[in-house]
Amino acid sequence: MHFVTAKGILSSKNGMNLYRGCSHGCIYCDSRSRCYHMEHAFEDIEVKENALALLENALLHKRKKCMIGTGAMTDPYIPLETEICHVRKALRLIYEHGFGFTVITKSDRILRDIDLLQKINKKTKCVVQMTLTTYDEDLCRKLEPNVCTTRERVQALKKLHEAGIPTVVWLSPILPFINDTEENISGVLDLCAEAKVYGVICFGMGLTLREGNREYFYQQLDRLFPGLKEKYIRTYGNQYVVDSPNSRRLMRLFHQTCEKNGMLHNNEEIFQYLQTFEEKETATQMSIWDY
Helix, strand or coil: CEEECCCCCCCCCCEECCEECCCCCCCCCHHHCHHHCCCCCCCCCEEECCHHHHHHHHHHCCCCCCEEEECCCCCCCCCCHHHHCHHHHHHHHHHHCCCEEEEEECCHHHHHHHHHHHHHHHHCCEEEEEECCCCCHHHHHHHCCCCCCHHHHHHHHHHHHHCCCCEEEECCCCCCCCCCCHHHHHHHHHHHHHCCCCEEECCCCEEECCCCHHHHHHHHHHHHCCCHHHHHHHHHCCCCEEECCCHHHHHHHHHHHHHHCCCECCHHHHHHHHHCCCCCCCHHHHHHHHC
């Protein structure tokens, strides 16, 4: 890891990255793409040493309360978080200043902070987003080697639900010729239903490849699935969007299964929900109305 002094922390849409880079080792990670201008080795985590001071200042100067998000570029619950605790400290600030919170992660380390997530959710709104891609545990360990498996993530989702915290799943990416099967999609969605998730985000059955992440992905295909890289090149060339040949059938299955299990599956509606700040009545306010 290495430390940097950042100029700012919140984006125009109120997202933040407390770290840059990741050690999960997912073979398909788009954040490796060169367009994001990460000038250091991806596994050499960049820590924004002044992130918390910047965050507190930003929250103090916000005209309106809103949802604060993290995890879009870098999973905040990488192993380093257990040492640095940037996320936990940021959660305290978000709670103290009365803002909402949402996070995207693949890690059950988020359960460490369930107490703060509950406090935020009681006061405003807190939504945990979890990425699930692969029903088969052995295949999951190949595709996402340095993070907890799908079953462990589902157990975390169940515990979050039991704690009253709403959850959303990202079914993404789906890798052509690897996990683009009805068995995989049905299996993952059945687990989502078991965990009583609020909704499932899916942008299609496929992935994106561009300069930076394409090269890494192909290296991993050579290592894990010999010969498959050549099939990708023959089928897709240098396309950015790499759709599964089974995409239409799998998307029908996706929508039908979500509908059957009462899980929201309209991306626009889910994002609207994630972005909408809610200020809940305090116990004192509620007792006044009761009279």
